[in-house]
Amino acid sequence: MNTTRTHLLNSDEARREAEEILAGDRPFGDCDYIRQRTRIHYRHRLLLLKEHSKGAHLLFTAQEDTSDGRHHQVLGDPAVRVAIDTWLGAVLGGRELPWPEEELDAVLETAAARSARADVPPLAEGAADLVRLHEAAWPWVWTEPRAEVDPLGEFFRRVFAESLPGLTLASPDAPARETLLRGAALLHELCPRLARSALSHVHVIVVAGKESSPGFASLTHPRIPGAMFLSTAVLGDAWQAAEYLLHEAMHVKFTDLEHTHSLLGEHYDAETSPLIRPHWNRARPQADDGWPIDRALTVSHVYTSLALFHSTVAARHAELADRYGPITGADPARQARRSFDRAQYLIQRLGGRTEQLGTGGRLFLRWLHGINQAFDPSPAPEGTYVHLVLDLYEREADTIRRALTRPGAPHADEDAASLRSAARHEIGSCLAVLAGEPAGRSRELRDQDGVLAELESRQASFHDSAEAFLRTREVVLRALSPMPGRREEASAELVRAMVEESGRRLGALLER
Structure with a gap:
């Protein structure tokens, strides 16, 4: 990059402080607090759904008897959340259900029956080979084959196929699995607090194949909370895997924030939202020339986190190269500079669109702006791009x-x-x-x-x-x-x- 503004977060103390804020601040960083709010959110949804679903009634009751440590194990599960969100959305909005009531009820009944089980999330119980990313109960990696009787797994397959056409639900081969596990270990070594905070919002990691999505590298889907989807193309080495794990985990975390905080205005509509132009992406013919406010907000959150990640990689890659191999991608100091530049640009543009944000969104934007101001010693002049x-x-x-x-x-x-x-x-x-x-x-x-x-x-x-x-x-x-x-x-x-x-x-x- 043609700039001398590359020396940022260049002290261990500054990086630790930035990580502490991103991973531990309330209300937007502390994962335990956000998960507690998520539990309250979904318990309220189950309460509204009890009259319409036996499974919702059973799951609500089962959660009363579940220890605090395992609430998120069930209510954070992607299959459970999709079933609750879909059914309640149809009830409140008067819309037709996309799937039979019996299928949704079976998902919630199965989750209720598994609420008191040990440390295996409901969707994970159908896995013949349960691969966990770290020592926690989640996130875990989707693998085939699955159990013969697997109502949550079959439901997840259906949601995946309808939400992400062009991708296929697959198992990672041995090299991809090994790289994924090494990437997770590296991320925990580089940014231990941020890794725990971000990944605690992710339940399942799917290494997906592609049939007709040639540009697919990684993604999350707002309809499938608690899940991330990666291509084998981003699992070339541990450094790349660690970056993409953090990148998508921060998007998943933002979805939880969106469900539990008033980030967007009461009448916000992504279809009619003002657009913010990401000048670092090539303009595509016949495509919208920008991002709606909600996307710009989550991306600014991700880039702020990636600035910390790349700064830490720049400082520590030499000492870790013997264990994790050399860095084969772009220079991490330049990547850090890019991440901060992009975050700052989006935050500045969002600052002119605060009428689109809710009370929580305005506080969130101020919080991100403060992090960037404090930890980037050489920002570009305001308003430049x-x-x-x-x-x-x-x-x-x-x-x-x-x-x-x-x-x-x-x-x-x-x-x-x-x-x-x-x-x-x-x-x-x-x-x-x-x-x-x-x-x-x-x-x-x-x-x-x-x-x-x-x-x-x-x-x-x-x-x-x-x-x-x-x-x-x-x-x-x-x-x-x-x-x-x-x-x-x-x-x-x-x-x-x-x-x-x-x-x-x-x-x-x-x-x-």
């Missing part, structure tokens, strides 16, 4: 470099011409940004344009054109760092337009 666009530009160059240099990749003459054309367009756009600046800032750009013109005249090979394209991106990044001394907003819009147009020009080539 060009650094986010340039980060996308640089990351795209890395993606293009890998795609263009992949052995055996077929390339046509028109691909070489497309690269040269895109490079010259980027130079022209960059010169427009630098208009009025001293000539020295644009000299290297003009020289590079001359190189591209010469390549064009002789219809250079794909290899030579690709090398020139990548060289052009390096030159543009140097020219735009730091940004010229004009009004930042105008410059940022010119840079954003340049990056988006280049992405459109290169999209078909990268797809091939």
Whole structure:
């Protein structure tokens, strides 16, 4: 990233304090407090549902006799929560149930019968091979085969298939399972309090296959609380697994906060919500150009946590490399910088949309803002976003470099011409940004344009054109760092337009 703002959370004391706040503060960090609120929330839902469901009545009664330590074991279970949420939503909203009452009742009756059991959550009891991520009763890893009589498992399969079309419910193979367990151990070693706090909200981890979801890496689904879904693509090594476990666990934790705190306004509707543009993502044709308020809020929470994670990795990866292997991904200090930059940008934009938030949401936003202010010693100036666009530009160059240099990749003459054309367009756009600046800032750009013109005249090979394209991106990044001394907003819009147009020009080539 073209910035010197990389030294952050660079003391053990600062990292410990940030972790303490994210993992232990009430009302938004303390997992025990949030789980207690979740228990109250679902007991109230069962009370409303008792008249309509024998299973709800039995489960409500069983919870009266359940020890405090095991309430969340049952009422935090994804299958149980989906059954309660779906049935009560239909009762209160007058809607038709998507599944038969008998199936939902069987789920709740089975959960009631298992409420007094030892340390196995209801959905986990159908697993022939129960793989726990850590020493706690949950989270556990979905595996096949399951028990022959398995009402909760069959219900979970149905919910999964209808909520996540294109994905398949699968078992992790031995290497993926081992990496997942090592990633969990590493996360607990790096951020022990935050790992416990975040993962305590997750009951089941599904390593899912994909049939028609080529972009799937990891996700959570608001309809399936307490569950996260990972692709084997993010289980390359323990470092990557630890990052994705924390990332998705924080989304799961946010769902629990959403159910138990007034984060959003009473009449908030994601379909009509104002959108906040994440400038670090490539704009997609025919797609909404931004995130609704609820998504921006949860992502700001995740990025704040990832800033702590990557800062800790940057400080400790050398001492842990013998046990967990070397880091093969991006530089952790740069990843920390990115995470803080993105969190701060979202928090600032959300600050202008507080009418969409509830009382709890405004307090939550203030809490996140305080964490970022306290622990990032070199934030970008408020209101700026060009650094986010340039980060996308640089990351795209890395993606293009890998795609263009992949052995055996077929390339046509028109691909070489497309690269040269895109490079010259980027130079022209960059010169427009630098208009009025001293000539020295644009000299290297003009020289590079001359190189591209010469390549064009002789219809250079794909290899030579690709090398020139990548060289052009390096030159543009140097020219735009730091940004010229004009009004930042105008410059940022010119840079954003340049990056988006280049992405459109290169999209078909990268797809091939």
